[in-house]
Amino acid sequence: MFNHVIDRDCALKGYPWSFDKHVLILNSIWVDENPTQVDLNRCDFNVHIHDLPLSRMNLGVATLIGNQSGVFRDMEMDDARHSWGSSLRIRMGWDVNSPIKQTLKLCITMSVEHLVCFTYAGFSNFCYICGTLCHITKYCEEKFQEGFEDLGEDFQYSLWLREPPPIKSRVLPGSMA
Template identity: 30%
Template sequence: MEDVLNDWKRFSLLEEETNRVTLDDDNPNALEVFLAAKFLTRRALNIEAIGRTLKPLWKIQNGFEIRDVGNHIILFVFDNDSDAERILATEPWTYDKHLILLSCYDGSGPIWSIRFHSVKFWVQLHGLPINRLNEKTAYEIGRSLGEVSSAAQVGELFGGDFLRIRVGVNVTRPLNRGRKVFLGKDGEVWVTFRYEKMPNFCYWCGMVSHEAKECSVWLSSKGSLSLNQQEYGAWLRADPFSVGKKSFMFVSGTRGDFGGIDGMARSS
């Protein structure tokens, strides 16, 4: 239907259909801010249930509007940019243990033209030698996975014996499990990816769009596959990292520091 409507130029129009309707610039919806959302759950959506779920999580002071536009797409309407930006900055969000794919939407085009393809995750990078745990390494490996978001502070990138990087992950492809990383004269290592706040995904094919029981790989096998043949698993999930619990800091040197006991001794 959408293709037909979009291809109206090939029709022989009726006389009445050639009449043009002109809308003026006085648009009462011009100040609204939109976020379009694709819900990956297979269940029917209930906007009241969605509102009850997201209200305590999003904590929007002035509230927000929810519009169900079909095909598991929901339009969230806010009265300011800051609320929408904050929600995008704290992805991923889930509903019914499945991902919500969010996209900025200016309201000027048809809703079905939006392409939902990526979600920002904090991805943990495990398996690197200690002497390679630095900001440069985090960003280089992160860029091989997707569009990297700059960290607000360097400490966000360090998790003790692993690195973290915030990346826009392409969810139309199977989840990446890791990377081969060449270390020059030190050889090569396998770096395992673990995703913070990762909801349900398929352990057979690595897609976030469905669960294992709905996967074509499993269904076509007619039950002949065993669980030890799954190439993905819960090990791809990581517990959210608490930035407040520091695992990284710099202690300044004593040069120029004349306080404390030594300073008192020199001044006596």
């Protein structure tokens, strides 16, 4: 509960929040709504799309990728609606019970396909077996299914899907800024 709508909006736009390395899902609720009916299965995340040709780092492609993988929300871009850097950074929503995307095959032209990779900023724990955010690996139901093959630490999903936090620059004493 927030004292002001500005505080609420700030908390909802500052997503994703976490507690003990687990994602906290927040949603607005109105006075006449039943709290048990509020959807807490969808969450927005910052997604970095790697290996995309520079000519395709634009709002149109970002929207296409976001909507194929979940629900496109926003893109980090310049005034010309392009993104510059090593990855295309978008904000995307999806159902946390669905597996996170690792890769996506894009048709660049009629004859050229391109494979892009995803990394995710803002969450720590997810299941390395099924790729969902609703539990961690040791509680995955797939482990207890008949025919499950234990591959040790060689899981389908792994740490490389996490976007590393940005490196903070420091000015050392005696050095020039």
